[in-house]
Amino acid sequence: MADRIAQIAAWLDSARPGWRTEPPADVVSWANGKTLTVYEDRYITERRIYTEFGPTRGEEILQGFEAAAAADPVAARVLAWLKSDAGVNIGDAQAEILLNGWVAAGLLTQAEADQLRALAARTVSPAEAAGLGTVQNWEIVKARGE
Secondary structure: OHHHHHHHHHHHHHHOOOHHHOOHHHHHHHHHOOOEEEEOOOEEOHHHHHHHHHHHHHHHHHHHHHHHHHHOHHHHHHHHHHHOOOOEEOOOOOHHHHHHHHHHOOOOOHHHHHHHHHOOEEEEOHHHHOOOOOOOHHHHHHHOOO
């Protein structure tokens, strides 16, 4: 318990300077508010392309990937991943670069890229992002030494 309280205090000292003079309820509200978007590993395959965009647009997208793969070894590798059970991770740090490249190449619209990226998105609180779960009012009071 004491370790958690110390961890909360240390986190708040860096994440929200001045927290010690704010009402505990305000600090708790901020700490637990779902305000941050994080991306988790999420693998998509060609089946997900069909599910998200329907068979007509899905087929157009995949045919675009196949045309790109004929001229670009990176596109060929991505297409191979899309066709495999492994899929392509749209939740990792490079996914946005990959999706932006697909938009620039005309393979996806920006709205379609955003739709795929949203599959890996999750909204969390600052406390959850810091690995603290839900912070309670009494923990803020105790962290201040009151």
